[in-house]
Amino acid sequence: xxxxxxxxxxxxxxxxxxxxxxxxxxxxxxxxxxxxxxxxxxxxxxxxxxxxxxxxxxxxxxxxxxxxxxxxxxxxxxxxxxxxxxxxxxxxxxxxxxxxxxxxxxxxxxxxxxxxxxxxxxxxxxxxxxxxxxxxxxxxxxxxxxxxxxxxxxxxxxxxxxxxxxxxxxxxxxxxxxxxxxxxxxxxxxxxxxxxxxxxxxxxxxxxxxxxxxxxxxxxxxxxxxxxxxxxxxxxxxxxxxxxxxxxxxxxxxxxxxxxxxxxxxxxxxxxxxxxxxxxxxxxxxxxxxxxxxxxxxxxxxxxxxxxxxxxxxxxxxxxxxxxxx
Amino acid sequence: xxxxxxxxxxxxxxxxxxxxxxxxxxxxxxxxxxxxxxxxxxxxxxxxxxxxxxxxxxxxxxxxxxxxxxxxxxxxxxxxxxxxxxxxxxxxxxxxxxxxxxxxxxxxxxxxxxxxxxxxxxxxxxxxxxxxxxxxxxxxxxxxxxxxxxxxxxxxxxxxxxxxxxxxxxxxxxxxxxxxxxxxxxxxxxxxxxxxxxxxxxxxxxxxxxxxxxxxxxxxxxxxxxxxxxxxxxxxxxxxxxxxxxxxxxxxxxxxxxxxxxxxxxxxxxxxxxxxxxxxxxxxxxxxxxxxxxxxxxxxxxxxxxxxxxxxxxxxxxxxxxxxxxxxxxxxxxxxxxxxxxxxxxxxxxxxxxxxxxxxxxxxxxxxxxxxxxxxxxxxxxxxxxxxxxxxxxxxxxxxxxxxxxxxxxxxxxxxxxxxxxxxxxxxxxxxxxxxxxxx
Numbered sequence: 001x002x003x004x005x006x007x008x009x010x011x012x013x014x015x016x017x018x019x020x021x022x023x024x025x026x027x028x029x030x031x032x033x034x035x036x037x038x039x040x041x042x043x044x045x046x047x048x049x050x051x052x053x054x055x056x057x058x059x060x061x062x063x064x065x066x067x068x069x070x071x072x073x074x075x076x077x078x079x080x081x082x083x084x085x086x087x088x089x090x091x092x093x094x095x096x097x098x099x100x101x102x103x104x105x106x107x108x109x110x111x112x113x114x115x116x117x118x119x120x121x122x123x124x125x126x127x128x129x130x131x132x133x134x135x136x137x138x139x140x141x142x143x144x145x146x147x148x149x150x151x152x153x154x155x156x157x158x159x160x161x162x163x164x165x166x167x168x169x170x171x172x173x174x175x176x177x178x179x180x181x182x183x184x185x186x187x188x189x190x191x192x193x194x195x196x197x198x199x200x201x202x203x204x205x206x207x208x209x210x211x212x213x214x215x216x217x218x219x220x221x222x223x224x225x226x227x228x229x230x231x232x233x234x235x236x237x238x239x240x241x242x243x244x245x246x247x248x249x250x251x252x253x254x255x256x257x258x259x260x261x262x263x264x265x266x267x268x269x270x271x272x273x274x275x276x277x278x279x280x281x282x283x284x285x286x287x288x289x290x291x292x293x294x295x296x297x298x299x300x301x302x303x304x305x306x307x308x309x310x311x312x313x314x315x316x317x318x319x320x321x322x323x324x325x326x
Numbered sequence: 327x328x329x330x331x332x333x334x335x336x337x338x339x340x341x342x343x344x345x346x347x348x349x350x351x352x353x354x355x356x357x358x359x360x361x362x363x364x365x366x367x368x369x370x371x372x373x374x375x376x377x378x379x380x381x382x383x384x385x386x387x388x389x390x391x392x393x394x395x396x397x398x399x400x401x402x403x404x405x406x407x408x409x410x411x412x413x414x415x416x417x418x419x420x421x422x423x424x425x426x427x428x429x430x431x432x433x434x435x436x437x438x439x440x441x442x443x444x445x446x447x448x449x450x451x452x453x454x455x456x457x458x459x460x461x462x463x464x465x466x467x468x469x470x471x472x473x474x475x476x477x478x479x480x481x482x483x484x485x486x487x488x489x490x491x492x493x494x495x496x497x498x499x500x501x502x503x504x505x506x507x508x509x510x511x512x513x514x515x516x517x518x519x520x521x522x523x524x525x526x527x528x529x530x531x532x533x534x535x536x537x538x539x540x541x542x543x544x545x546x547x548x549x550x551x552x553x554x555x556x557x558x559x560x561x562x563x564x565x566x567x568x569x570x571x572x573x574x575x576x577x578x579x580x581x582x583x584x585x586x587x588x589x590x591x592x593x594x595x596x597x598x599x600x601x602x603x604x605x606x607x608x609x610x611x612x613x614x615x616x617x618x619x620x621x622x623x624x625x626x627x628x629x630x631x632x633x634x635x636x637x638x639x640x641x642x643x644x645x646x647x648x649x650x651x652x653x654x655x656x657x658x659x660x661x662x663x664x665x666x667x668x669x670x671x672x673x674x675x676x677x678x679x680x681x682x683x684x685x686x687x688x689x690x691x692x693x694x695x696x697x698x699x700x701x702x703x704x705x706x707x708x709x710x711x712x713x714x715x716x717x718x719x720x721x722x723x724x725x726x727x728x729x730x731x732x733x734x735x736x737x738x739x740x741x742x743x744x745x746x747x748x749x750x751x752x753x754x755x756x757x758x759x760x761x762x763x764x765x766x
Contacts, residue, residue, distance in 0.1 A: 001645055001648065001664070001665060003648070003649075003650050003651055003661065003662060003663070003664065003665075004649050004650040004661065004684070004686075005650065005661040005662075005663060006650075006661065007661070007746070007748070007749045007752065008652075008656070008657060008658050008659055008660070008661075008733075008735050008748065009656060009657045009658070009735035009738050009739050009748065010650060010652060010656040010657075010659060010661070010679055010684055011338060011493070011656040011657070011679070011683060011684065011685070011739065012685045012687070012738070012739055012741070012744060013336070013338070013739055013740050013742075015740070015742045016687075016742050016743075016744075017690050017693055017742050017743050019742070020693070020695065020742055070688065074690065076693070114691060115690075115691045115693060116691035116692045116693045116694060116743075117691065211696060260693050260694050260695045260696070261693055261694050262694075263694070264696075265694060265696040265699050265707065265709065265710075266696070266699055266707075309710075313707055313710075313726070314699070314705045314707070315705060316577060316704060316705050316706060316727040316730055317564065317568075317574060317577070317703065317704040317705045317730065318564065318574045318575050318576045318577040318578075318579070318704075318730070319576070319577045319727075319730075
C-alpha cells in the first residue's frame with residue numbers, strides 16, 4: 001500500500017482564496033445593480049469591462065510574463081477591476097479606464113510580486129493615477145438618471161464638492177439624507193448608494209470575510225472628528241451623518257480599507273489603521289485641496305501597515321507584555 | 327453553567343464515527359514489537375535477551391534516567407529478536423524487543439492493594455513508576471515524574487483531560503461511559519498521591535453521555551465536572567488549564583507552576599489498573615476510525631501490536647481510495663510510513679484518511695487575511711513566524727515566540743491559501759534545537 005506521509009494537519013478547512021474573492025464580488029452586486037439603474041447601461045459596461053480586462057491582464061502577466069505555468073485565476077484581479085470601475089465617473093472613456101486597469105494590475109500589483117505582496121490597494125493606485133492623468137473626465141459628475149432626461153445640463157457638483165465651494169446651506173437645499181442613503185446623487189458610478197454598499201458589507205460580515213475593526217474604528221473616528229467640527233461651525237463643516245453618507249466613505253470603509261492584503265493583521269492594528277483613515281479623510285475634506293479624501297487616506301495608511309503590524313503584535317500566551325524591541 | 331474555553335482555536339468537523347461503539351477487547355496478537363522509545367525522554371534499557379521466556383506484564387526494559395519509563399512485555403511468550411526498527415514519529419531507527427506469543431496469557435503482577443488510602447504518596451508514585459505508565463493522551467511523558475511534586479510547589483488542582491478535541495477519536499468518551507467508577511477511583515488515587523484537594527474533569531459539550539456518567543460517579547467526592555466548549559485544541563494542556571481555572575501557564579514553565587497537574591483520562595485508568603489490580607501498562611484503549619475504515623470502533627489492544635493487525639479487525643476500504651494512515655487524529659497525527667509498524671503506548675487512535683478527505687491542494691500566496699493570527703491559541707503571529715522561519719532568521723523567530731508554538735496546526739487548518747505554516751515551524755524548531763546542542 002502506498003501511503004502519503006506529508007506532515008500534520010492532515011485536514012484543512014474548505015475555505016479558499018478564490019471563495020473569498022467570489023464573496024467580495026457577490027457583495028458588490030447590489031451596488032452594481034443600483035448603479036446601473038442610476039447611471040445607465042454605460043455604467044454597467046464600464047464596470048464589466050474593467051472587471052474582465054483586469055482578470056485578462058493579470059492572467060497574461062502571471063502566465064506569460066512571469067511564466068507561472070500552473071497559474072489558476074483566483075479572481076482577485078476581478079475584484080480590483082470591478083472596484084476601479086465603480087470608482088470612476090461615468091464620464092470616463094473606456095480607453096482611459098483601460099489605462100487605469102493596467103496601472104492597477106501591472107504597476108500596483110504584479111510589479112510588487114503579485115497577490116499578497118502589494119503594499120498599496122491596486123484599485124486605488126489606478127484611480128489616483130487616472131485622477132491625475134484625466135482630471136476633467138474624472139471630476140465631471142453626471143446627475144442621476146441623466147440618460148432619461150433630454151435637458152441641456154446633465155452634469156452637477158457632488159455633495160462634497162458643493163460643501164467645499166458653496167457651504168453646507170447649499171448642500172441642504174440640493175441633497176437630502178434620503179437621496180444620499182439611496183444613491184440619488186451625482187458621484188462615482190459605484191459609490192453613490194450607501195444602502196447598496198451597506199447590504200454588501202453585511203453579507204461580508206455574515207460570511208466572516210472582513211476585518212471588522214477597520215470599518216468600525218474608521219466610522220467612529222469620522223463621527224467623532226466631524227462632531228467636533230460641527231459644533232465649531234455647522235455651516236462650514238456639515239453634519240457628522242452627512243460625512244458618513246457623502247462621497248466615497250461607504251465604498252472606502254466597507255470595501256477598500258478592508259482589503260486584506262493592504263490592512264493590518266491584528267485587531268489592535270486595525271483600530272489604529274481605522275483611526276488614521278478617519279483623521280486623514282476628514283483633514284482632506286475640511287482643509288485639503290480636494291473635496292474628497294477617502295482614496296488618499298487609504299493609500300497613506302497602506303504605507304504605514306508594516307509599521308503598525310510591527311508595533312501591535314499580541315501578547316504571547318503565558319507572557320507579560322513587554323516593550324517592542326528594536 | 328456556561329461553557330469554559332480558551333481564546334483562539336478552530337472547529338473542524340467532529341466526525342465521531344465510532345462514538346456509539348462500545349469498547350471491545352481485541353484477540354491477543356501473535357507477535358508484539360516493543361519500542362524502547364515508548365516514552366518521552368531517554369529510551370528504556372533492555373534487560374532481557376533473545377530466547378528468554380517472558381510473562382505478560384514482566385519487565386523487559388527499565389527506566390534509564392530521571393525522565394524515562396519502564397517497559398513490560400504485553401504478551402506471554404519468548405523474546406525472538408532484538409533489532410532496530412524505524413520510528414515513524416522521528417524517522418530514526420529505535421531498538422525494538424520482538425516477543426512471539428505462545429499459549430495463554432499469564433500475568434506477572436505488581437504488589438497491589440484495594441485500600442489505596444492507607445498507602446503513602448511515595449508508595450503510589452513508586453507503583454506508577456514500576457508500572458511504566460506514561461501520558462496516554464499522546465505525549466507519553468512519564469506519569470510518575472508528573473506526580474512527584476517539587477518541595478517548593480503545591481498541587482492545588484488536578485485536572486482530568488478528556489477533551490479529545492481531534493476529529494474521529496472517541497476512546498476517552500467511551501472509557502468515561504463504560505468505566506466511570508474506575509475512573510473516579512483512579513482520580514482519587516492521584517489526588518491522594520499529589521495532595522490535591524480538588525479535581526476537575528474537563529468534558530467537551532459534544533459528549534453529553536459521558537458528562538452524565540461522570541457526574542453521577544463523582545457526586546460523593548470533591549470532583550467537579552467542567553463543561554468545555556467543543557473546540558480544537560481544547561485538550562492542549564495550557565489551553566485546558568486556562569479554560570478550567572483561567573490561569574495562564576507562563577511561557578517555558580510547567581502546569582505545576584500555577585498549581586495544576588493534568589492527567590489524561592486513559593492515564594487515570596492505567597493508574598487505577600496498576601494500583602488496584604497490580605497490572606503494568608501493557609494494554610490500552612484505542613479508536614480505529616476514519617473514512618477508510620469499514621467498521622469504525624473502540625478497542626482495547628496490547629501495546630506493540632502491528633497496525634496492520636489492528637486494521638484487519640475493522641477492515642479497510644479499497645486500497646486506491648486510501649491516502650494516508652496516521653497515529654492519532656488528523657490535526658496533529660503522525661503519518662505511518664507503512665502499516666507493518668507497531669503501536670506505541672501513546673496511540674489513542676489510528677485514523678485512516680481517504681483521498682476525498684485529505685486536501686492535497688496547491689499552496690497559494692498569503693493574502694494577509696489574518697485568520698492565522700485569530701486562531702492561534704498561543705497568540706502568536708503565524709504569518710510572521712513562517713516568514714522568519716523560511717528565511718532562516720531564527721533569532722528573530724525565537725524572539726517572536728516560535729518556541730511557544732505547540733504545533734497544534736490551527737493556522738495551517740484555517741489558511742485559505744493552503745500554506746503549510748506548521749511544517750515550517752517544525753523544521754525551524756528542529757534546526758534551532760540542533761544548533762543549541764552543537765554550541766550551547
